[in-house]
Amino acid sequence: MSPEDLLFAKTHEWVAVAEENGAKVATLGLSAFAIEALTDLVYIDLPAVGRQVEAEQPFCEVESVKAVSDIYSPVEGEVIAVNDALPDALEILGSDPYGAGWIAKIKITDEAGLSNLMDHAAYQEQCK
Amino acid sequence: MSDNLPLTPTPLHDWHVAHGGRMVGFAGWSMPVQYTSIVEEHQATRSTVGLFDISHMGRVLVDGPDATTFLDSLLTRSVADMKPHQIRYSLICNEQGGILDDILAYRIVLKEGDPPGLGMVVNASNREKIVAWLQSQVGGHDVEIRDVTAVYSMIALQGPKAIELLDPLTPFELTSMRYYTGQLMEMTGVDCFVSRTGYTGEDGCEIICDADKVVGIWEQLAELADKVGGRAVGLAARDTLRLEAGMPLYGHELSESINPVEAGLDFAINLHNRDFVGKEALVEYRKNGQHRVRVGLQLEGRRVAREGCRLLRGGSEIGVVTSGTFSPSFERPIAMGYVKDTSAALGTSLTVDIRGKEHSATVVPLPFYQRGN
Numbered sequence: 001m002s003p004e005d006l007l008f009a010k011t012h013e014w015v016a017v018a019e020e021n022g023a024k025v026a027t028l029g030l031s032a033f034a035i036e037a038l039t040d041l042v043y044i045d046l047p048a049v050g051r052q053v054e055a056e057q058p059f060c061e062v063e064s065v066k067a068v069s070d071i072y073s074p075v076e077g078e079v080i081a082v083n084d085a086l087p088d089a090l091e092i093l094g095s096d097p098y099g100a101g102w103i104a105k106i107k108i109t110d111e112a113g114l115s116n117l118m119d120h121a122a123y124q125e126q127c128k
Numbered sequence: 129m130s131d132n133l134p135l136t137p138t139p140l141h142d143w144h145v146a147h148g149g150r151m152v153g154f155a156g157w158s159m160p161v162q163y164t165s166i167v168e169e170h171q172a173t174r175s176t177v178g179l180f181d182i183s184h185m186g187r188v189l190v191d192g193p194d195a196t197t198f199l200d201s202l203l204t205r206s207v208a209d210m211k212p213h214q215i216r217y218s219l220i221c222n223e224q225g226g227i228l229d230d231i232l233a234y235r236i237v238l239k240e241g242d243p244p245g246l247g248m249v250v251n252a253s254n255r256e257k258i259v260a261w262l263q264s265q266v267g268g269h270d271v272e273i274r275d276v277t278a279v280y281s282m283i284a285l286q287g288p289k290a291i292e293l294l295d296p297l298t299p300f301e302l303t304s305m306r307y308y309t310g311q312l313m314e315m316t317g318v319d320c321f322v323s324r325t326g327y328t329g330e331d332g333c334e335i336i337c338d339a340d341k342v343v344g345i346w347e348q349l350a351e352l353a354d355k356v357g358g359r360a361v362g363l364a365a366r367d368t369l370r371l372e373a374g375m376p377l378y379g380h381e382l383s384e385s386i387n388p389v390e391a392g393l394d395f396a397i398n399l400h401n402r403d404f405v406g407k408e409a410l411v412e413y414r415k416n417g418q419h420r421v422r423v424g425l426q427l428e429g430r431r432v433a434r435e436g437c438r439l440l441r442g443g444s445e446i447g448v449v450t451s452g453t454f455s456p457s458f459e460r461p462i463a464m465g466y467v468k469d470t471s472a473a474l475g476t477s478l479t480v481d482i483r484g485k486e487h488s489a490t491v492v493p494l495p496f497y498q499r500g501n
Contacts, residue, residue: 007270042432042454064166065364065453066161066162066166068432101425
């Protein structure tokens, strides 16, 4: 996926929203900028499938040599899939952040949080 | 990263920025936390060389006829018996035996034949406190205390190839220099104070020179380092290196509410035939044993126990983590912390509370890493 087609949270998650089986699903990952800033990733704590998440609340964490960082869900919903390949291949987050580096899919129950997201150009501005 | 006070740049600031250094505030200084990858900078230091800007460290000179007796009355190890060129790790304690700072004391010979002077390198975070403490303790001593931190700059070249890289740059035969000694010499034509000391667990040198001369030396060392696979190293890898080497860091393992005995720094206390601030308290600490002990911890899994994580045994809290990281050398989480003396035996199984989840940890010997000879 191209970053220009994605929405971004101020906490550096990217989101792609699509219809899946009649429901709105948000696929979420971390921006290239965030991965570059973290560097030396050593661990990701993926959420359990089925977990209910609240908008703008942490639901997963990623750890680098230097620090641990929360990953926030931009929307309210249910985790319906996680990228099980990541824990053993964290380098994917850096090599393909907007594709194979996706982290989780969330079935949206309240999409209000989406209105707080930025387009890529606005996000780039924030990262300056 | 955001600090209310403006940060002081070191003389190497522009070099750091030009070479991708991510600058952060540290003890009032703007310092590179990393240039590229912490792991790569760490591994370069372990396998070849790492080049460190440590200009933020406090440099203090103590001159005058009473310099020796004065420092001897404040440091936990003797200064009076230090030979010319010798360097000694020591602590400065308050009356209660709490650690004000851990420092290096230097017996400096400025010119052959001159009486040696005394210098200290103190932690950046403690510099102002220590200078004020020294001044408050002068009493009837005839001494002059000079904070020369800004006059000089300080860099370190550390790693198995450090000495062989530096040796050709100076007429002095560096390979013959003993550990924990240092002296003035020309390096690349610049007057430098070079010592065989460091904070990484590797062999190497620390170099002090005039602040306006350091960029030239640094650039030459960076170029030489690059040729052997070495590189500039930021504060983040300096921390993973010292942690693997089991070295305490002030503000983490050391503070005014920790005494040297529980910190495992008995070797840095000399009570024999001398008196110094804090001695009576240290005599008591030694007599009564310690109720808590600094230990090394090895964790299962990949989650890192960081400063402040609680340590538990049988459901009760028995200690706290003071430093933790993911060890680049061992590819697993390591930590240091304080535990009750009854839980400090090597091999003791503990649990550590990492953000609400309990993980297994084991008390292991310090240091985690020791270089081969």
